Amino acid sequence: MDLGLKGKVAVVTGGSVGIGLAIAEGLAAEGVVVVLAARDFERVRDEAARIAATYRVRADAVACDVSTREGTDTLIETVKMSHGGPDILINNAGAGSNETVAEAPDDKWQAYWDLHVMAAVRLGRGLAPLMKARGGGVILHNASICAVQPLWYEPIYNTTKAALMMFSKCLSAELVGDNIRVNCVNPGLVLTPDWIKTAKQLTAGTGGDWQGYLDGVAREFAPIKRFATPAELANFFVFLCSERASYSVGSTYFVDGGWLRTV
Template sequence: MDLNLKNKNVLITGATKGIGLELAHKFAEEGANIIFCARNYKLIQTNVNEIKKKYKINILGKECDITNYSQIVNFINDIKNTFNGIDVLINNAGSGSNETIMESNDEDWQYYWDLHVMSVVRLCRLIVPLMKNNGGGVILNNASICASQPLWYEPIYNVTKSALVMLSKNLSNELIKF
């Protein structure tokens, strides 16, 4: 299938396993250049080598904790030095929590808020100007069915993914004019 993605630059967060890794393969299969980040350096290198060999595309994989703003800035600077902008941003990084509201602590709430919501805000603030300079782009935020049908044992995940859905709607309203 040709989706007109040849030589498009696709940034995927959390692409060393699961949905993110599968997305990296599918976009690479379409000829897109792949840029991704995750926290596991060994998996990053393994996946970079595998994807580059299999699809013969340009690829950049970097270790980056997207809850850390300075690491995000450094990652984006590496992208600017390697690629001519970003065409597609897929905010995929995330993980579940497993505690009730009464069992959880403030640190857990803050961590998942930073992971699922603030990382997306920060990445969009840094990448949207690059997209505008290139005439536009696409932002996809991976939420969850838990945003509307919560699981009893993952309240933090449910709440932060709900916030991500609302963030996506607000971002869409703000950026539609571009």
């Protein structure tokens, strides 16, 4: 299926690893010019170079922290100067948390608010006018099933992802008249390096069966009984970026292997 994406310009935050990297690769495979944004300069540079060599497309690396105003300003200006603006924005940068409401300090709440919500606000505000000038485009937000079905040990993550989901809905209403489609994706279990790292840490003192630990998590939460690969999730993002999803506006999609327990 030709998705009609060849030659488009896509910005992917958190683009050097995990889901963001898989989305960047999925877009590059369709002939999209990709701009990878991440904090680690060497890693984002190396991954951009690998994508460019593998898929024969232009792939730019921007080292920035999108949880800060300075970081989003850097990304916006770089994309403007290099490409005139984007056709696609994937707000993917994020991280899990681990705390209780009673014990979590204010600065931790603020840090996750800046990463999960304000990064999307600032990039939407800064890049949407450039996108409009190019005739329209697509903005996708990577939230989480935890936005509606929270896990007890990460109240900050749950809350900020729920806010991101609502922001996506609000932004969609503002931009649909500019031919910019905004949607949100709520993934379930996706086998990212962070999950593997956490599993290894949790099983280090009990034999190190990290794969068994992850299998147990999948059996507990996902009726499909396994984690998704980042590429499986990326396929859905790539589809939503295309004109094949032209009537998808202001929606939230669950890609969770059946984890969601309600309708």
